[in-house]
Amino acid sequence: MFIVGVITFILATLHISINCVRMMRGYVDHSSLVGGPVGYLGILPQWDNVFKNTIYTAQSIVGDSVAVYRCWVLWNRSFFVVSIPLLMVLGSAVSAVMAFVVSVKAPPGTTMSESSLDVWIKIFYVLAVAQNIITTTLMGWRIAAADNQVATYRLGRGNLIPVLRILVESAALYLTAQIILLVLYLCDKNAQFIALEAITPIIQGITFNAMTIRITLRSQSQSSAHTVEIATDAHRPTIGSMPLRHISVTVTQTKHTDYDTESQSAREIK
Template structure:
């Protein structure tokens, strides 16, 4: 039994309301991340400039998207409220420049989020390009499909088979990209966790970071899967998820950044230094015994941080 279609007028209202609520969360999270980044910098650390600039771009895109959504709602329900067909006569026209503008912003936000996930993978895997070849290829496919969707919407008066195919491809690649990059980052941290036990370092040091990555990406991935499903079935609820995705991508990116910085600050206050990618490590103690009398060369012993003095 097929699900009944959600009325388009209700769909656009709920979409604008949900995007505004999520943008409010993102607004607070973004400025909090700016604050803790500034504190991090004042303490002598150097946050990634790439990540910082990307977060600003994401915030700018999300702000422009929610502003345009509000403008479209005003035009639709005020200027076209008494027109033939009602607000839908304006809001459902996908070839209107305001709709195209929002589609372009959505595509840019998707590409920024995926690109930053690929960048994190590259950093965590010690800048080894072979681990990000597939994600980079998927990023290129996302770019091509996103451009095809935006140009197809500009030339179309409605959804045709070709445009629907490109939309489905774009959403499918986004889901696969999210799964692959999150898995690669979690795998790298898990392997590092296993290696750290050989040097008698704290076990479980990277497990919380894995949880941060997985938990923060879970909402984004869940919405991507729902969006792909509703888009494939051509349900109007997809428009609600489309508007929600732009701030959600920024929220996902911001949550990972904030939680990792806060954890790194906590580790630094307990004597942890060094990094793997952007993850702080614990200081390893070295005990050195140098005899004062004449004789053989001084003996240097390393006890792996156990605190025992050799000799």
């Protein structure tokens, strides 16, 4: 996870850097040329545009691969369970490569909707959304089922439901951004570019790192609480290394008294 975090951080940094370069070149260097900034930013085979889209697809594929890996671990490393999401990630990679080839070979002045690039972009977005829905559902189902199985044997609150909440919150944010991007792209709205540029920091900063940090902090908090509890219970007698707990025991006693009725009556008359 540390290596993946470093990779996503580098990709996110490159993505925002190339966006700054494109903004400066479009609104400063090409502001007085034919077409202006919009004309420059819309050139498909421009090297910075191709590089930016390549970084975005790489970041998205890395994030989707991590989701498949986590799902694979939770399901006892069963490739059968993650076979469909894994095929979807491979399909996203293929569509990304094809989009890269088409954008490089596109003639000047060609827009995304006028070339075969449009088809590959739609395939990439649809596969990404479907894959995240499947992996999030599988992970949530697995954690909820495990928590339900141990519910009758544990004392106090479980530790799995908070982890499930963190997982679902992070995945839902990423999935929502992807759905918004897909809808805006299908509707051909310019707001799609806002959602597109927001996907990369969401993957790196929220979906991956924030989820890892939240789970780590929760684990450390539980470890500290467990240490304090052990120190508090140190004075209690133990069997081996297991501390004994105080339990309440209620004992009910029933007393029966038998006596001779005739002897008792004679003593009372006398």
